[in-house]
Amino acid sequence: MTTTARSPRLLLLSTVLLTVAGVALLGLPPGREQPAPPPTAYATDPSSAATVPPAREPTAGAAPSATSAASTPPAVESALPPHGEGAAGDAAIQQNLEAAWPADLPSDDERELIAAGRALLRADATGVGRVKWPEVFPDSGRAVAPAFATARFRIQAAIARRDGSPDRAVVHLVWAGMDRGGTFTDLRITDWFFTRTEKKGAVTWTPQPRT
Incomplete structure (x- = not known):
């Protein structure tokens, strides 16, 4: 069974999502009924339905590669989409991620890593493509x-x-899914870590096993 990596950046990501949600609620005009606040963004093990609020206790387990210290992200102006809005709210979440951590990788490397991270998460959560x-x-x-x-x-x-x-990179992913118990939860958070190797001029990003 895999576990989500303990990462200062992952904990900070959860804080950013909660902060922008709070800002959105405070900005409601007087007299308007305030909706229930969105659920805490959880760092979860895709193979488990249990979730733990990162603000209280980071998820169990540690990635083989050490994580770098996260810097304080800039102010995020866009509001977090309402809980359960579906795919229509995904663009706002993507904008929040990009604003919190400005790009620092070559565009080709970033595209390769994101594609690999997405495929790894899908394989981990659904079992599709694990043989790769x-x-x-x-x-x-x-x-x-x-x-x-x-x-x-x-x-x-x-x-x-x-x-x-x-020579080290991390892919941060926010995702939604329905577990075996029939519970659907969005704003789940998972990190995948990679190391960079170069052979005969060809660069390869290799995912790190998780314990």
């Missing part, structure tokens, strides 16, 4: 019951950034 990464998913040769339904799985936003060195 046997080092990451040792059980890829066996039949595994997916933790989340493929039809109700959706990646809401994703960015790739350096992780303390030009």
Whole structure:
């Protein structure tokens, strides 16, 4: 069973999402009924339905690669979309991520990392495509019951950034899914870590196994 990595950036991402949600609520005009605040953005293990608020306790487990210290993100002006809005609110979440952590990777590397991170998350959550990464998913040769339904799985936003060195990177993903118990939750957060290698002029980003 995989676990979501403990990451200062992941904890900071949760704080950013909660902060912009609070700003949106405070900006409501007097006399207007205030909607219920959106649920806490959770850092979760895709193979588990349980969630833990990052502000109280970061998720269990640690990635093999160390994470860099996160800097304070700039003010995020866009408001977090209402909970359960669906795909229509994903663009705002993507904008919040990009505003919180400005790009620091070559565009080609960023695109490659995001594509790999999205595929890894889908494989981890739904079981689809695990055979492509046997080092990451040792059980890829066996039949595994997916933790989340493929039809109700959706990646809401994703960015790739350096992780303390030009040869290390992390892909931050925000996603939604319905678990085996039938519970649908959005604003889930997962990080995937990569190392950069170069052979004969060809650069490869390799995902790191998770414990």
